[in-house]
Amino acid sequence: MASAESKVVKLPRRTALKQTTLTETIFVEIRARLQRGEVGPKDRLLDYEIADEFNCTRMPVRQALLRLVNEGYLVGTTRGFVMPTLTTEDVHEIFEVRRLLEPSAAAGAAAALTDKQEAALKRAYQKARKAYDKGDSALMIEANIEFRDVWLGAVQNARLKATIQRFADHAQQVRLGTLSNPATQKIVVDGMRALLEGFIERDAKQIKSAMLEFILSAEQRYFALLNGQD
Known part of the structure; x- marks a missing residue:
């Protein structure tokens, strides 16, 4: 009898684990597409289409999409899920949070x-240089994400890391709208170089200053373009 009861308990636990893993896979993949700009403001994500792509039921897809909604990546509508429309105030608030968190977090990551991570930062920087030389905004976005992911990987506080990741991703609409501009691309390359120099020296003070300047420059550039100042 004990053996039979044990089997009854284990089966749903394995099923739940499988569904949880699938939900996480779908969540990570859709988030990556949002980060890379493969999903735009005019696109709609439909659960049945994603379920067909992953060859699964709609349940894990909806769980992944709702998690993306809860974390601010998407909003739900009667016709599917879409990227949120950011107001000017939203963008100001996102940059404010980044100014408060990222400089100190990056400085703390230096130690x-x-x-291996330093080498990865150098590769991401070289990719950004190549993107700037070619005027390739897609490659620039890729390099920017890689650079951020590397230094975030050295942040020891998991909650802080997740919060920074989320707010940086919320600024994706800003990046998509500005990284095709050569002057903006130069800000990114210069900012990466200053940060890289600080990380190579493991100079927390230099990193903190460089990150703050990087974020401020990006914010100023965004609103300059928004106001028609090229």
């Missing part, structure tokens, strides 16, 4: 950064 924990490994040689």
